[in-house]
Amino acid sequence: MMHRGRIRQLAQELRRRSLPSLLVTHLPDVRYLTGFTGSNAALVVVAEPRMSARLFTDGRYTVQAKREVQGATVRIAPKSALAEACGWAGQHAAQCGFDRTQTTVASLAAMKKAVGKRGFFVPADGLVAALRVVKDAAEMDCMRQAASLTCSLYEGLLGWIEPEMREREVAAELEYRARLAGAEAMSFETIVAAGERSSQPHARATEARIAPGDLVTLDFGIVLNGYCSDMTRTFAIGYGEKPVPSRWKQRWTEQREIFEAVLAAQQAAVNAVRAGVACGEVDRAARSVLEGAGYGKYFTHSTGHGVGLEIHEVPRVGKDSKDVLKAGTVITIEPGVYLPRRFGVRIEDSVLVTEDGAEVLTPVHKGWMEL
Template sequence: MTMLADTRYSNRRRAVAAAFAGDRLDALVVDHGVHVRYLTGFTGSNGGVLLRKDLSATVATDGRYTTQIAEQVPDLQAITASACAPTLAATVEGPCRLGYEADFTSVSQRNALEEAVGEDVTLVPVTGLVEKVRLIKDEGELDELRAVAALATQALSELIEAGELAVGRTEIAIAADLEYRMRKLGAASTSFDTIVASGVNSSKPHHSASDKVIESGDLVTIDYGALLRGYNSDCTRTFIVGEPTDFAREIYDVVYRAQQAGVERAVAGTACKDVDAACREVIREAGYEQYFVHSTGHGIGLDVHEAPAAAAKSTGELAAGMTLTIEPGVYIPGKGGVRIEDTLIIRDGAAENITTYPKELTVIS
């Protein structure tokens, strides 16, 4: 089992090394936690890795994690240090062009790197390099995403079957019940603060669960996710509690058809912006275009929001092995809203939908 894990991480390091060598870099220092985990398997809160173009690498962490890093990263030499990136950078011999991740490096951290390296080491800011490699998930990652999506689906199913989404209960109580069920099933935590938005609150795309009481006829949007072994899930379903109004049925039907259109369009080779356009066209034809106020979707993995993005101004195309959420919505202030979201694994043919909770209109009586 260790051999398989080592091969997976070494393959990722090889891909990143090839990418930075193409940018005429000799080495890259990484201390962004998600990227350290992606490249080494180390899960401690303080770590770093130095990658060299000859494919060798060194990791670092502080004294709290020396045993853990030895267990999780047995194939790499480890250095004990509190300031991981500067300590690793100091080991680089010049002349050398040393890259660092500019998006995750503050001015003071950049200054610490400058002080650590020799005069013949040139620091080069790098943006988006590891993220580009992460776009295509390996099979191990896809299995993790399937597992966490299945856990989250089971939690929501149990919540509904137990009658915990009901008239008279508060949004925050329902959110707490759902989060408890995810933790009980093995989730390390939620991926983000659970959204339970009922009645007029459902017109707010990112409403925070409140003490509002669910009333008969309310649209109730639940947007939730679990975190399991570092990987995230993301799913949204909208329910109607009690007797549905004509308004609720109408906008649900519009969003349902828009979401289906996006799912069908999300195949390898499709421009990301065309997925957004497919959803938006259905909503525009129904006369609700002004109430679709966000982009259609995003990638998911070690981060809950990562590339690619499906938006009107997105660039690039989908490729097999990418992930993408499809989550159109209609939000009418003072009345209510609907959002439906699935997480897809992009394939050459039809995408694999890993969020399997039913999305046809569900009325909770």
């Protein structure tokens, strides 16, 4: 019933827009609507004159599609699934919407060729993405489980990391443990950035070694039951029982000060989250703290983004964003400060928006820590 209900909801939106049908080709959207997890699919939802839905795929997924798909009839296409989907849409609807943000120029040309009707395809961007913004109870449960496993993996890794390890070694160990623990995949390429490299917000893990005195930014997430998690923690590699070398004392103090500023900004943004608040307000809550501390110009990206079946979904939590938070939406809160060629700090939680606040899905320790 879950997927059938989603298709009905989409059909209602199509009727509201006086759009007879919609072609869905973005695979996360297809999965959301039908449950199908294969790598090739085109779904047509017809709203008028009578609601119907048909999913087209190829022979590799004959068994899988019939097992997974709910709310739509499965058709195994002997040739192009996209072409057959378009042809079927042309027979059952006077017009069909498509999402330009998920359609290549080549695909659009193939779609038009398959139908042979001028003006049949019309832009209808983001209709399924809009439905995916608010998570239902089952989705929330999946995301809580993914976040919980993410926290456990982080805590377990902290006792294993040692000075002189390579960034790639840490990333590989984390991903190995994640798969052993049941993760289907990583949400994105794991970021391990130490020392000077932590000043790069999206630094890939390299052969660089982690040294005493370094700040290390660890940004990772897993996929569990199709849903993504996302979390970032920054921690320091200490000197053990040895005192901080005199030449590093000033930097050590500065790193700690910036860390505390980022932590305060991150908490301010979390505190600003609740249903009905504009995303731009959440961004400003974080940005104003860092500006007040003198680090505003070093915060070079948005405060966060939506998370779900994809690691980046709407809404965008940025300073110019007009999106308004809704209860049931999952977003990240991840302000950072990056001093070029020196070091950087980012702290990130995934949070579930509620009517009166935020449920932090990744509540593992995020204060200053020296390993």
